[in-house]
Amino acid sequence: MQKKLSVVVCVYNEEDNVRPLIEQITEALEGFNYEIIYVDDGSTDNTIKNLRAIPHPHLKIIEFRKNYGQSLALMAGIDFASGDYIVTMDGDLQNDPADIPEMLKMIETGDADIIAGIRNKRKDGFILRKLPSLIANWIIRKTSGVKMKDYGCALKIFRAEMAKDLGLYGELHRFIPVLASLEGAKIDQMKVRHHARKFGQSKYGLNRTFKVISDLLLMLFFKKYMQKPMHLFGNLGVALFGVGALINLYLVGLKLAGQDIWGKPLLLLGLMLVIGGIQFITIGIIVEIQMRTYFESQNKRPYQVRRIIEPGREKVEFVKG
Secondary structure (H helix, E strand, O other), X not given: OOOOEEEEEEEOOOOOOHHHHHHHHHHHOOOOOEEEEEEEOOOOOOHHHHXXXXXXOOEEEEEOOOOOOHHHHHHHHHHHOOOOEEEEEXXXXXXXXXXXXXXXXXXXXXXXXXXXXXXXXXXXXXXXXXXXXXHHHHHHHHHHOOXXXXXXXXXXXXXXXXXXXXXXXXXXXXXXXXXXXXXXXXXXXXXXXXXXXXXXXXXXXXXXXHHHHHHHHHHHHHXXXXXXXXXXXXXXXXXXXXXXXXXXXXXXXXXXXXXXXXXXXXXXXXXXXXXXXXXXXXXXXXXXXHXXXXXXXXXXXXXXXXXXXXXXXXXXXXXXX
């Protein structure tokens, strides 16, 4: 039996793009077993009206009460998807549905859990779109250790079990490859077509650079210290406490030698470092307890099993972590 494909499209004020994109998806997936899931993220134009006017047998519409952001829209689309494979793409006609069959073939015949698109000959402005994207891609590659050429391409295909375990809270859709790598996913890449926007306005700008930096710090914590937070907070606390203690011992020595140490900036620094060190160590203990509660209360495990191999057969099992 042919496996089912779910195409998830998140839109916000894309009234002129919904019909052409659905027509393109329908043409590209002719002969496939598929569904199209549109998530309207609180649009204020005629996006929902235009979607409801399209008589498509495979179209499912999820309408948010208000604008929650792309990450939660993606989460909702993935949650409601029933396919064995899930495709995500933007609703602005810049991604090309004609690339989906090749991506599907690639994930079916390979060992990857995710096939991520690389926008070939990207049709965006250099200063406001390409340059910030190049900088962000370089920073994410260097800091996360996940080697991707294009983190910003929305066109991706996932094995359903991997997509549903991503946990796309906040604005973490930009870091899907990093989140997936935390779950032990294998990621492959493929060049895809990219088109210039014809209708509507881009929802991205330079202001997203600051969001990327703040979310990147969260990703680094998830990647390196999620399962051992005491190694981050404890090490900082011990370092601060140690430097503060040395300063205070030095000042005690000066006091015993008969010098007046009251009011010295060094005294205040030593006291602040000692107090700060104690606070970091305390935070580390609290976060460590919360991490254990997170896993144990939900019967989760802090690891992923890709395969269980038994004599004579191979069983693939994904363990939620």
